[in-house]
Amino acid sequence: MEIKKSTSLLRLGLRRLLFLVSLGLFGALFSATLVRFAPGFGVEERELDPRWSASSVEALRRQQALHQGLPSFYFHYLSALAHGDLGQSDSLKRPVGELLRQRLPITGNSVLRGLGLAWLAASLLALLGLASRGWLFAASTTALNSLLLSLPAAVVAMLAVYLRTPVFFAIAVVVFPRLYSYIRSLLLRAYDQPHVLAARARGLGSSVILCRHILPLAAPPLLALIGVSFAISFGAAIPIEALSDSPGLGQLAWHAALGRDLPLIVNVTLVVSLIMLAANVFADLAGRTFAGNAP
């Protein structure tokens, strides 16, 4: 039975990995298509320089035309990608790969710390709500949650700059209300199950009920929420990093959009999407593993 379970999980993991690889390939080709058909593609700045002779300009155009056929362009793009070459940023005049290597750790650090803080605060508050179940607590937390949900992430970012709070704290403020409302409703739904009522009637302690009856029931959807919360926090990182002047991926994407730097923005998005998908696959597998092992 155990072997069967592990085999099916392994098969699922391999299927998800295959999906991830094909999606990466599709994303790369889609990115290449966007870059290829962007206005101004293949136009060399040097062609406008009057010091270059007509024959040199002609040679430059011939050189550019080499990779302008679509199959040839795809081939060169993918072979460069296989060697870790994501192209050159138009606005920053630097390799995209190098920019990503510099910026990814900064955003990753802020996102992970922000997520940790948001999860901690949302879980603690939801558990407190479960313990108290008073209308005043429920009304005040719902009002706070509703207020935070109504604030644009960019306004949270400006407030964070004014209060000199770190970037991860602003990310946590944006992610927290979305996590809290979901965690709270999951815990309340689990708490109202008949077997929990029976456990309470038999006089089991609150902590035992929580650990043995409520959390195992709520854990699989909570684990799945990890993937979603990653997407929310990476999305929130754009306005927060842009307005807080934090040199991460969000700020890079914003600069790329303002500078219409297509090679940079599509590659940043591709990398972020692959991270998102990997997080979703991990969360999904963790949820299934937990559901399989749950009593």
Next chain:
Amino acid sequence: MKPLQKVAASILCVIFVLMVLATFLLPAHYAQQFRDIPNAGPSPAHLLGTDALGRDSLSRLLYGTRVSLLLAPAAALLSTFIAALLGSAAGLLGGWFERIVLAATDLSLALPWLFLLLVVRALLPLDVPPLVSVAIAFLMMGLLGWQASVRVICAAARGVRDSDFLLLARSSGCKPVRLLLRHVAPNLRPLFYVQFFISIPLFILTEANLSILGLGVMEPMPSWGNLMRGFEDFSMLSANPWRLAPLVLLVTVVMCFQLVLPSQEVTQ
């Protein structure tokens, strides 16, 4: 409807009426500059004062309310229409069409919403007239914001696929298009309304984020988002709290939408 929901609905109605009557209420045109009184405080002539360029803040707020509250529902209508069409067809037809639609939905849901908008915005010219920037923002949100609704509508359409009334309609020779328009869509109409209303606050917040970042509605046309661009200096706001009016209005509207639809989560 609970009393709190009634209050929220009434506030929304009042704000929508103000938006419609904005033309008659505007003390001045939103772009008119009173160059001798920049950054003025509230006065009988300018109830919310003027901005750094001497433009009447109340006029800009009322006109900005109109832009934001027309843009978001219009984009929500477009995205709900696309979701209704794709979701109903996928749920009704099933098979490979449903699998393709759901795979495309999963694929686009994997991308963070703002990253997707930035990629599309980077493809389009930035230096455009204000009205074109409004149209671009509307099309971007409308054409890219349908994914979450498709899943819900597809699941509901799958539920009615094997119902008796559809079986009867099929047996009397009803074509798929007629099945979709005359039998499935009317049954899913309440769901379409819910998806439409859920999308409005989401698009209001998205417009605000894009405009604050300089990628949404362009100056001099006001919207709640670009009116909040001046918030970068919060110390100035503590001395002039009336400048917070666009934020107060935005938060009020989004909270009212959340109260009117209490069971749904508003995600950014």
